[in-house]
Amino acid sequence: MAKLSKAELAKALELYAVTDRAWVGERTLTACVQEAIDGGITFLQLREKEAPRAEIELRARVLLPLARKANIPFVLDDDVELAKIVGADGVHVGQSDMACVKARKTLGEDAIIGVSAGTVEEALAAQADGADYIGVGGIYPTSTKEDAEVIGLAGLREICEAVDIPVVAIGGITAENMSSLAGSGADGVALVSAIFAAEDIEAATRKLRQIADETFVAGAADVAGAADASDANDTTAPTDETA
Numbered sequence: 001m002a003k004l005s006k007a008e009l010a011k012a013l014e015l016y017a018v019t020d021r022a023w024v025g026e027r028t029l030t031a032c033v034q035e036a037i038d039g040g041i042t043f044l045q046l047r048e049k050e051a052p053r054a055e056i057e058l059r060a061r062v063l064l065p066l067a068r069k070a071n072i073p074f075v076l077d078d079d080v081e082l083a084k085i086v087g088a089d090g091v092h093v094g095q096s097d098m099a100c101v102k103a104r105k106t107l108g109e110d111a112i113i114g115v116s117a118g119t120v121e122e123a124l125a126a127q128a129d130g131a132d133y134i135g136v137g138g139i140y141p142t143s144t145k146e147d148a149e150v151i152g153l154a155g156l157r158e159i160c161e162a163v164d165i166p167v168v169a170i171g172g173i174t175a176e177n178m179s180s181l182a183g184s185g186a187d188g189v190a191l192v193s194a195i196f197a198a199e200d201i202e203a204a205t206r207k208l209r210q211i212a213d214e215t216f217v218a219g220a221a222d223v224a225g226a227a228d229a230s231d232a233n234d235t236t237a238p239t240d241e242t243a
Contacts, residue, residue: 001073001089003110009132010166012073013188015205015212016043018170019063021051023197030062036195037070039205042188043168045092047077060086073112080106090114092135095122100129114168118151123159123167134163135190138171139181142193153184160185175208182215189215 004012017036024032033044044067048056060076064086067074075090076083080103083091090112091103098106103113115126116135123134136159138150150171160167169181170190178189189212198204 010187012043013166013168014042014216015209016168016188016190017041017195018045018047018190018192020192020196023193032196032201033063034066035201036205039202040209042072044072044074045077057082075112100126100131104130118149120158120162123163127163127165133166135168135170139169140172142172156184175211178211179215
């Protein structure tokens with residue numbers, strides 16, 4: 001995939017699917033991911049915390065063509081070297097994983113590098129180190145990462161206001177509460193169980209995509225429209241400096 005602009009990446013983060021085989025049951029991960037793609041996900045991360053590296057590589061090589069066909073970014077969780085080996089579009093790293101600067105050196109300038117952050121300080125550091133986007137959370141309590149600190153909507157807004165790169169919100173987000181993120185500054189949501197625990201993944205994803213469109217795409221348009229209206233209504237006479 002060609003290097004994405006900041007605007008293109010922000011759009012791609014709208015409905016970000018993170019795999020977790022704990023929710024797959026008797027189904028295959030490949031089939032579940034294809035259903036999610038058919039339902040409208042815009043970004044895919046392969047996350048395998050417990051599997052052997054050889055198995056993760058095999059899964060990555062199977063899922064990468066699915067993402068390519070759908071023209072959506074595909075990244076790996078944590079493993080920078082493996083992302084390079086399989087030709088993934090990039091990697092998402094946590095605070096305790098490989099530093100963003102080293103990941104960039106390994107994967108190159110065109111790679112997508114996301115960094116998890118739970119504070120403004122962590123987010124600003126990731127941005128300074130060259131991250132392409134920030135994964136911010138947890139927004140709500142989640143069973144996917146029970147030890148994750150909850151920063152809430154207030155924490156999300158603070159980080160979005162502090163950084164100039166795209167932000168994706170993660171942690172306990174569902175179809176029922178996603179709309180609460182409207183106006184937060186986030187560009188999208190990263191979901192695990194809301195997608196992969198669904199009995200009908202494609203149908204659930206279609207519903208989630210509709211809500212995401214209303215929350216982020218329409219919301220961004222509303223904010224832009226309000227800004228334009230404010231500019232149009234500004235009748236302040238120019239000063240000597242601005243004339």
